[in-house]
Amino acid sequence: MNASPKLLDGRWLAGVVEREIAQEVKSLAAKYGRAPGLGVILVGANPASQAYVGNKEKIAKRCGLNTFDFRFPEEASFEQVEAAVQAFNNDQKVDGILLQLPLPTQLASRQNVLLDAISPAKDADGLHPENQGLLMRGEGGLRSCTPLGAMKLIDLAYSSVEIGSEAVQFSQIGAADLSGKRAIVIGRSILVGKPLALLLLARNATVTMAHSKSPKLADLTAQADIVIAAVGRPGLVRGGWIKPGAVVIDVGINRTQDGKLTGDVAYDEAAPHCAAITPVPGGVGPMTVVMLVYNTLQAFRIRIKE
Numbered sequence: 592m593n594a595s596p597k598l599l600d601g602r603w604l605a606g607v608v609e610r611e612i613a614q615e616v617k618s619l620a621a622k623y624g625r626a627p628g629l630g631v632i633l634v635g636a637n638p639a640s641q642a643y644v645g646n647k648e649k650i651a652k653r654c655g656l657n658t659f660d661f662r663f664p665e666e667a668s669f670e671q672v673e674a675a676v677q678a679f680n681n682d683q684k685v686d687g688i689l690l691q692l693p694l695p696t697q698l699a700s701r702q703n704v705l706l707d708a709i710s711p712a713k714d715a716d717g718l719h720p721e722n723q724g725l726l727m728r729g730e731g732g733l734r735s736c737t738p739l740g741a742m743k744l745i746d747l748a749y750s751s752v753e754i755g756s757e758a759v760q761f762s763q764i765g766a767a768d769l770s771g772k773r774a775i776v777i778g779r780s781i782l783v784g785k786p787l788a789l790l791l792l793a794r795n796a797t798v799t800m801a802h803s804k805s806p807k808l809a810d811l812t813a814q815a816d817i818v819i820a821a822v823g824r825p826g827l828v829r830g831g832w833i834k835p836g837a838v839v840i841d842v843g844i845n846r847t848q849d850g851k852l853t854g855d856v857a858y859d860e861a862a863p864h865c866a867a868i869t870p871v872p873g874g875v876g877p878m879t880v881v882m883l884v885y886n887t888l889q890a891f892r893i894r895i896k897e
């Protein structure tokens with residue numbers, strides 16, 4: 592038992608990434624006469640989505656990006672949202688496009704048609720089939736923000752930088768080689784679980800994908816050196832499931848009856864068994880947001896062939 596595991600502070604790491612992005616944006620803007628642009632489409636008044644979009648735009652602006660948005664009422668038509676996607680596709684000032692999910696019920700069944708309409712070169716959320724196909728083939732392309740952020744937190748777990756230090760540069764946290772490590776990804780969505788499993792595979796981890804139909808989840812988890820929980824069930828992963836010394840990344844965001852945010856891992860039980868663990872809130876969430884800005888910068892660089 593390790594009574595004090597490394598706390599993978601996503602707010603701090605997001606700040607490290609943000610500082611680096613801001614520097615790059617400054618020099619690219621000076622060189623090319625414009626900063627990268629993020630275009631956001633928000634449909635409806637889901638309070639969580641409004642908060643996420645507000646936060647994403649705030650961080651993007653803080654990094655020096657230009658932001659543009661289309662905001663539609665709950666009852667917006669498919670054609671209206673599709674036209675917004677096309678407007679951003681054709682807008683030379685926009686490098687990255689985010690269609691905030693979930694969409695209202697009348698659009699939900701055609702969500703993938705709208706995601707497919709986003710130009711793959713501007714797909715800041717990495718959900719276009721072309722980008723997901725490139726990921727599967729182990730080639731370039733834009734990666735989904737949450738899996739990308741989770742991977743950076745795994746890199747942090749295996750790095751020796753001092754978490755919390757103002758002096759740390761993002762480049763000091765190298766890509767961890769996960770050869771010989773067993774990882775379990777619990778959850779198989781296209782947003783989180785599947786791309787994360789492929790990213791871990793690309794780092795040579797031996798990956799198990801588990802989901803709602805997987806038997807013996809506790810036994811599978813107990814074999815893993817890296818545990819990713821991306822389910823949406825508070826406290827699903829119990830402390831006794833964790834192999835001593837494992838790295839635990841809790842992607843889940845759940846709201847308790849008293850309004851608090853909590854993850855999919857029973858944190859207090861699990862932490863003493865871990866070498867490193869993410870808190871909820873303050874772990875994967877802030878990394879997801881900053882990775883959207885990072886992806887927009889990547890898209891800008893690719894478009895201008897920098």
Ligand code: NAD
Nearest residue numbers: 737778779780783802803821822823842843844875876879
């Ligand atoms: P989803 O509902 O699309 O997928 C959930 C997955 O969990 C499914 O693949 C399902 O098979 C699996 N599952 C359900 N019950 C299970 C069980 N009992 N045992 C094992 N697996 C089970 O959700 P998602 O979009 O992948 O999101 C997962 C969680 O991550 C949610 O809590 C969501 O809010 C959160 N999330 C967080 C961030 C972030 O930035 N931190 C980003 C995206 C999603």
